[in-house]
Amino acid sequence: MSESKPSLIYLDDEEINLILFREMFKNDFDIFTTTSPHDAIDYVKSNNLDFILTDQLMPIMTGVEFLKELRDGEVAPDSMKVIISGFTQEGEVDSALETKLIDSFVSKPWSYQNLKELLLSRV
Template identity: 40%
Template sequence: MENKKTKITVLYVDDEENNLVSFKATFRFKYKVLTAISGSEAIEIVKKNHVDIIVTDQRMPGMTGVQFLEEIIKINPEPMRILLTGYTDMAAVIDAVNKGKIFHYLNKPWSEEELDETINRAYDIYSERKNLLETYSKLEVSNEQLEFLLRQKLLS
Protein backbone atom coordinates (compact mmCIF):
# COMPACT_ATOMS: atom_id res chain seq x y z
CA MET A 1 0.00 0.00 0.00
CA GLU A 2 2.84 2.43 0.76
CA ASN A 3 3.98 2.48 -2.88
CA LYS A 4 0.52 3.28 -4.22
CA LYS A 5 0.03 6.96 -5.07
CA THR A 6 -3.58 7.24 -3.94
CA LYS A 7 -5.46 5.53 -1.18
CA ILE A 8 -7.78 2.68 -2.04
CA THR A 9 -11.39 3.81 -1.67
CA VAL A 10 -13.37 1.27 0.36
CA LEU A 11 -17.11 1.45 0.93
CA TYR A 12 -18.22 -0.46 4.04
CA VAL A 13 -21.95 -1.23 4.32
CA ASP A 14 -23.46 -2.53 7.57
CA ASP A 15 -26.72 -1.87 9.41
CA GLU A 16 -24.92 -1.87 12.76
CA GLU A 17 -23.50 1.58 13.49
CA ASN A 18 -20.86 0.14 15.88
CA ASN A 19 -19.42 -1.93 13.02
CA LEU A 20 -19.23 1.15 10.78
CA VAL A 21 -17.40 3.11 13.49
CA SER A 22 -15.05 0.20 14.17
CA PHE A 23 -14.22 -0.27 10.47
CA LYS A 24 -13.58 3.43 9.97
CA ALA A 25 -11.41 3.66 13.10
CA THR A 26 -9.40 0.62 12.06
CA PHE A 27 -8.77 1.52 8.42
CA ARG A 28 -9.10 5.31 8.13
CA PHE A 29 -5.35 5.92 7.88
CA LYS A 30 -4.72 3.20 5.33
CA TYR A 31 -7.75 3.63 3.04
CA LYS A 32 -10.20 6.29 2.03
CA VAL A 33 -13.20 4.89 3.93
CA LEU A 34 -16.81 5.54 3.00
CA THR A 35 -19.59 4.03 5.11
CA ALA A 36 -23.30 3.41 4.70
CA ILE A 37 -25.87 2.05 7.12
CA SER A 38 -28.08 0.55 4.40
CA GLY A 39 -27.95 -0.76 0.87
CA SER A 40 -29.99 2.17 -0.46
CA GLU A 41 -27.62 4.70 1.16
CA ALA A 42 -24.64 2.80 -0.26
CA ILE A 43 -26.13 2.87 -3.77
CA GLU A 44 -26.27 6.68 -3.59
CA ILE A 45 -22.65 6.78 -2.43
CA VAL A 46 -21.55 4.60 -5.37
CA LYS A 47 -23.44 6.85 -7.78
CA LYS A 48 -21.64 9.95 -6.46
CA ASN A 49 -18.13 8.61 -5.64
CA HIS A 50 -15.35 6.56 -7.13
CA VAL A 51 -15.22 3.27 -5.20
CA ASP A 52 -12.57 0.58 -5.65
CA ILE A 53 -13.71 -2.01 -3.09
CA ILE A 54 -17.12 -2.67 -1.53
CA VAL A 55 -17.37 -4.60 1.74
CA THR A 56 -20.94 -5.38 2.77
CA ASP A 57 -22.75 -7.26 5.48
CA GLN A 58 -25.22 -9.87 4.21
CA ARG A 59 -27.98 -9.59 6.80
CA MET A 60 -29.44 -6.11 6.71
CA PRO A 61 -33.07 -4.98 6.90
CA GLY A 62 -34.71 -3.86 3.67
CA MET A 63 -32.00 -5.13 1.35
CA THR A 64 -29.58 -8.00 1.89
CA GLY A 65 -25.93 -7.70 0.96
CA VAL A 66 -26.48 -9.88 -2.12
CA GLN A 67 -29.45 -7.76 -3.26
CA PHE A 68 -27.35 -4.64 -2.75
CA LEU A 69 -24.47 -6.10 -4.79
CA GLU A 70 -26.85 -7.10 -7.59
CA GLU A 71 -27.98 -3.46 -7.79
CA ILE A 72 -24.40 -2.20 -7.71
CA ILE A 73 -23.46 -4.37 -10.70
CA LYS A 74 -26.18 -2.59 -12.71
CA ILE A 75 -24.84 0.83 -11.68
CA ASN A 76 -21.10 0.18 -11.73
CA PRO A 77 -19.70 -3.34 -12.12
CA GLU A 78 -16.07 -2.25 -11.62
CA PRO A 79 -15.65 -2.22 -7.81
CA MET A 80 -14.48 -5.49 -6.29
CA ARG A 81 -17.05 -6.93 -3.89
CA ILE A 82 -16.52 -8.62 -0.52
CA LEU A 83 -19.36 -10.13 1.53
CA LEU A 84 -19.38 -10.40 5.33
CA THR A 85 -21.82 -12.43 7.32
CA GLY A 86 -22.08 -13.63 10.89
CA TYR A 87 -24.06 -16.64 9.76
CA THR A 88 -22.97 -19.73 7.91
CA ASP A 89 -25.78 -19.52 5.39
CA MET A 90 -24.60 -21.47 2.35
CA ALA A 91 -27.54 -20.23 0.26
CA ALA A 92 -26.40 -16.64 0.89
CA VAL A 93 -22.83 -17.51 -0.06
CA ILE A 94 -23.96 -19.21 -3.28
CA ASP A 95 -26.18 -16.23 -4.14
CA ALA A 96 -23.30 -13.87 -3.39
CA VAL A 97 -21.03 -15.71 -5.80
CA ASN A 98 -23.62 -16.19 -8.53
CA LYS A 99 -25.66 -13.00 -8.30
CA GLY A 100 -23.44 -10.53 -6.44
CA LYS A 101 -20.28 -11.66 -8.25
CA ILE A 102 -18.25 -11.34 -5.07
CA PHE A 103 -14.48 -11.54 -4.95
CA HIS A 104 -14.37 -13.00 -1.45
CA TYR A 105 -16.55 -14.08 1.45
CA LEU A 106 -15.55 -13.51 5.10
CA ASN A 107 -17.18 -14.42 8.39
CA LYS A 108 -18.09 -11.85 11.02
CA PRO A 109 -16.67 -10.76 13.29
CA TRP A 110 -13.89 -9.92 10.86
CA SER A 111 -10.23 -10.09 11.68
CA GLU A 112 -8.37 -6.86 10.89
CA GLU A 113 -5.46 -8.71 9.29
CA GLU A 114 -7.63 -11.00 7.18
CA LEU A 115 -9.88 -8.18 5.99
CA ASP A 116 -6.90 -5.93 5.23
CA GLU A 117 -5.22 -8.71 3.25
CA THR A 118 -8.46 -9.42 1.35
CA ILE A 119 -8.95 -5.73 0.48
CA ASN A 120 -5.38 -5.52 -0.82
CA ARG A 121 -5.70 -8.69 -2.91
CA ALA A 122 -8.99 -7.42 -4.31
CA TYR A 123 -7.37 -4.10 -5.19
CA ASP A 124 -4.46 -5.83 -6.91
CA ILE A 125 -6.92 -7.71 -9.12
CA TYR A 126 -8.98 -4.54 -9.65
CA SER A 127 -5.87 -2.66 -10.79
CA GLU A 128 -4.69 -5.47 -13.03
CA ARG A 129 -8.12 -5.73 -14.65
CA LYS A 130 -8.14 -1.97 -15.32
CA ASN A 131 -4.65 -2.19 -16.86
CA LEU A 132 -5.72 -5.08 -19.08
CA LEU A 133 -8.78 -3.19 -20.27
CA GLU A 134 -6.65 -0.15 -21.11
CA THR A 135 -4.17 -2.32 -23.00
CA TYR A 136 -6.99 -4.05 -24.87
CA SER A 137 -8.45 -0.67 -25.83
CA LYS A 138 -5.08 0.50 -27.17
CA LEU A 139 -4.70 -2.73 -29.13
CA GLU A 140 -8.13 -2.25 -30.69
CA VAL A 141 -7.13 1.23 -31.88
CA SER A 142 -3.84 -0.08 -33.28
CA ASN A 143 -5.65 -2.89 -35.05
CA GLU A 144 -8.09 -0.44 -36.66
CA GLN A 145 -5.18 1.72 -37.82
CA LEU A 146 -3.41 -1.29 -39.31
CA GLU A 147 -6.57 -2.42 -41.10
CA PHE A 148 -6.98 1.08 -42.53
CA LEU A 149 -3.37 1.14 -43.78
CA LEU A 150 -3.77 -2.32 -45.29
CA ARG A 151 -6.94 -1.25 -47.14
CA GLN A 152 -5.13 1.82 -48.45
CA LYS A 153 -2.23 -0.31 -49.64
CA LEU A 154 -4.58 -2.77 -51.37
CA LEU A 155 -6.47 0.05 -53.12
CA SER A 156 -3.33 1.73 -54.42
Protein backbone atom coordinates in the same frame (compact mmCIF):
# COMPACT_ATOMS: atom_id res chain seq x y z
CA MET B 1 3.82 13.87 -2.27
CA SER B 2 1.49 11.29 -0.76
CA GLU B 3 -0.13 8.47 -2.69
CA SER B 4 -3.88 8.24 -2.69
CA LYS B 5 -5.38 5.43 -0.68
CA PRO B 6 -7.75 2.85 -2.16
CA SER B 7 -11.39 3.86 -1.73
CA LEU B 8 -14.20 1.79 -0.31
CA ILE B 9 -17.72 1.79 1.01
CA TYR B 10 -18.90 -0.39 3.86
CA LEU B 11 -22.64 -0.94 4.32
CA ASP B 12 -23.79 -2.47 7.60
CA ASP B 13 -26.97 -1.97 9.59
CA GLU B 14 -25.03 -2.01 12.88
CA GLU B 15 -23.36 1.36 13.46
CA ILE B 16 -20.84 -0.13 15.92
CA ASN B 17 -19.42 -2.31 13.13
CA LEU B 18 -18.96 0.78 10.96
CA ILE B 19 -17.29 2.75 13.75
CA LEU B 20 -14.84 -0.06 14.50
CA PHE B 21 -14.09 -0.57 10.81
CA ARG B 22 -13.43 3.14 10.22
CA GLU B 23 -11.17 3.33 13.24
CA MET B 24 -9.14 0.26 12.28
CA PHE B 25 -8.76 1.04 8.56
CA LYS B 26 -8.64 4.86 8.50
CA ASN B 27 -4.93 4.85 7.63
CA ASP B 28 -5.29 2.23 4.90
CA PHE B 29 -8.32 3.35 2.89
CA ASP B 30 -10.52 6.31 2.02
CA ILE B 31 -13.70 5.08 3.69
CA PHE B 32 -17.39 5.89 3.41
CA THR B 33 -19.75 4.00 5.70
CA THR B 34 -23.51 3.92 5.95
CA THR B 35 -26.35 1.94 7.48
CA SER B 36 -28.66 2.75 4.54
CA PRO B 37 -28.60 0.61 1.38
CA HIS B 38 -30.25 3.45 -0.55
CA ASP B 39 -27.55 5.93 0.54
CA ALA B 40 -24.93 3.33 -0.36
CA ILE B 41 -26.38 2.90 -3.86
CA ASP B 42 -26.38 6.67 -4.39
CA TYR B 43 -22.79 6.94 -3.13
CA VAL B 44 -21.54 4.11 -5.34
CA LYS B 45 -23.23 5.66 -8.38
CA SER B 46 -21.40 8.95 -7.72
CA ASN B 47 -17.94 7.63 -6.83
CA ASN B 48 -15.31 5.44 -8.39
CA LEU B 49 -14.56 2.87 -5.68
CA ASP B 50 -11.99 0.14 -5.40
CA PHE B 51 -14.03 -1.92 -2.92
CA ILE B 52 -17.66 -2.42 -1.94
CA LEU B 53 -18.16 -4.17 1.38
CA THR B 54 -21.55 -5.09 2.77
CA ASP B 55 -23.12 -7.01 5.57
CA GLN B 56 -25.44 -9.80 4.41
CA LEU B 57 -28.32 -9.81 6.89
CA MET B 58 -29.90 -6.34 7.10
CA PRO B 59 -33.52 -5.23 7.61
CA ILE B 60 -34.16 -3.37 4.32
CA MET B 61 -32.32 -5.66 1.92
CA THR B 62 -29.63 -8.31 2.11
CA GLY B 63 -26.09 -7.65 0.99
CA VAL B 64 -26.68 -9.88 -2.03
CA GLU B 65 -29.81 -7.90 -2.96
CA PHE B 66 -27.83 -4.64 -2.61
CA LEU B 67 -25.09 -5.94 -4.90
CA LYS B 68 -27.66 -7.23 -7.41
CA GLU B 69 -29.12 -3.73 -7.62
CA LEU B 70 -25.66 -2.37 -8.40
CA ARG B 71 -25.04 -5.06 -11.02
CA ASP B 72 -28.45 -4.64 -12.64
CA GLY B 73 -27.81 -0.89 -12.86
CA GLU B 74 -24.35 -1.58 -14.29
CA VAL B 75 -22.81 0.35 -11.39
CA ALA B 76 -19.22 -0.26 -10.25
CA PRO B 77 -18.51 -3.34 -12.37
CA ASP B 78 -14.77 -3.18 -11.62
CA SER B 79 -15.02 -2.75 -7.84
CA MET B 80 -14.13 -5.73 -5.65
CA LYS B 81 -17.30 -6.82 -3.86
CA VAL B 82 -17.09 -8.48 -0.44
CA ILE B 83 -19.80 -9.66 1.91
CA ILE B 84 -18.80 -9.46 5.56
CA SER B 85 -21.27 -11.32 7.74
CA GLY B 86 -21.83 -13.70 10.59
CA PHE B 87 -24.78 -15.16 8.68
CA THR B 88 -25.61 -16.54 5.26
CA GLN B 89 -29.07 -17.09 3.85
CA GLU B 90 -29.70 -20.61 2.58
CA GLY B 91 -27.22 -20.61 -0.24
CA GLU B 92 -27.75 -16.99 -1.30
CA VAL B 93 -24.10 -16.14 -0.62
CA ASP B 94 -22.83 -19.38 -2.18
CA SER B 95 -24.85 -18.62 -5.31
CA ALA B 96 -23.49 -15.06 -5.36
CA LEU B 97 -19.93 -16.43 -5.24
CA GLU B 98 -20.63 -18.98 -7.99
CA THR B 99 -22.16 -16.36 -10.29
CA LYS B 100 -19.33 -13.89 -9.57
CA LEU B 101 -21.73 -11.34 -8.04
CA ILE B 102 -19.29 -11.18 -5.12
CA ASP B 103 -15.56 -11.71 -5.11
CA SER B 104 -15.22 -12.87 -1.53
CA PHE B 105 -17.06 -13.72 1.68
CA VAL B 106 -15.55 -12.80 5.05
CA SER B 107 -16.99 -14.21 8.27
CA LYS B 108 -17.55 -12.06 11.31
CA PRO B 109 -15.70 -11.64 13.49
CA TRP B 110 -12.95 -10.76 11.03
CA SER B 111 -9.35 -9.94 11.84
CA TYR B 112 -7.78 -6.66 10.79
CA GLN B 113 -4.74 -8.33 9.24
CA ASN B 114 -6.67 -10.93 7.22
CA LEU B 115 -9.18 -8.43 5.88
CA LYS B 116 -6.46 -5.92 5.03
CA GLU B 117 -4.47 -8.59 3.18
CA LEU B 118 -7.55 -9.70 1.22
CA LEU B 119 -8.34 -6.17 0.12
CA LEU B 120 -4.83 -4.97 -0.59
CA SER B 121 -4.09 -8.09 -2.63
CA ARG B 122 -6.39 -6.52 -5.25
CA VAL B 123 -4.73 -3.09 -5.37
